[in-house]
């Protein structure tokens with residue numbers, strides 16, 4: 001088999017691989033300056049609550065914030081991850097520091113806390129922080145929480161010294177690498193054999209001309 005058609009097949013496979021990756025997105029939003037209250041309350045999609053006995057809620061100091069990323073309305077959710085593996089979990093959060101941020105944490109509810117993924121932040125800042133949740137969690141642990149009831153919802157937790165006004169999570173899955181890798185290696189092997197056969201053929205041809 002000539003090398004040209006093999007390269008065409010390989011490129012086609014790479015294009016198919018790219019096309020079959022899937023991405024789902026969910027966001028949550030609230031006010032950067034909610035009113036303060038003596039009781040826990042919802043600031044848009046964010047619920048500002050305990051711990052109790054540490055002053056008002058909504059002042060951005062000493063309080064826990066929870067919210068849910070709802071992927072169930074994403075058009076791709078019904079087939080996500082469609083036999084693929086989670087390759088990227090891009091999490092971003094917008095914080096408004098009222099006092100100052102030290103040793104804060106964010107986590108997926110039910111999984112271990114991500115202690116101190118944030119740098120220390122001084123008071124009065126608006127900061128957007130982005131990181132890959134896969135730096136902290138395994139793909140399977142995230143997917144297990146995602147498909148647990150309620151389906152397609154991932155509950156999040158943040159503590160404790162800033163108001164959260166926006167959060168976004170983008171999950172990307174790619175097909176299982178095994179079958180694709182085997183196909184690629186197989187094609188590369190065929191290409192090597194074809195090239196060696198062509199070289200040997202040329203050598204015999206030249207030898208015939210020289211004799």
Ligand SMILES: [Ca+2]
Nearest residue numbers: 056061062063
């Ligand atoms: Ca407070």
Ligand SMILES: [Ca+2]
Nearest residue numbers: 102103104161
């Ligand atoms: Ca803190």
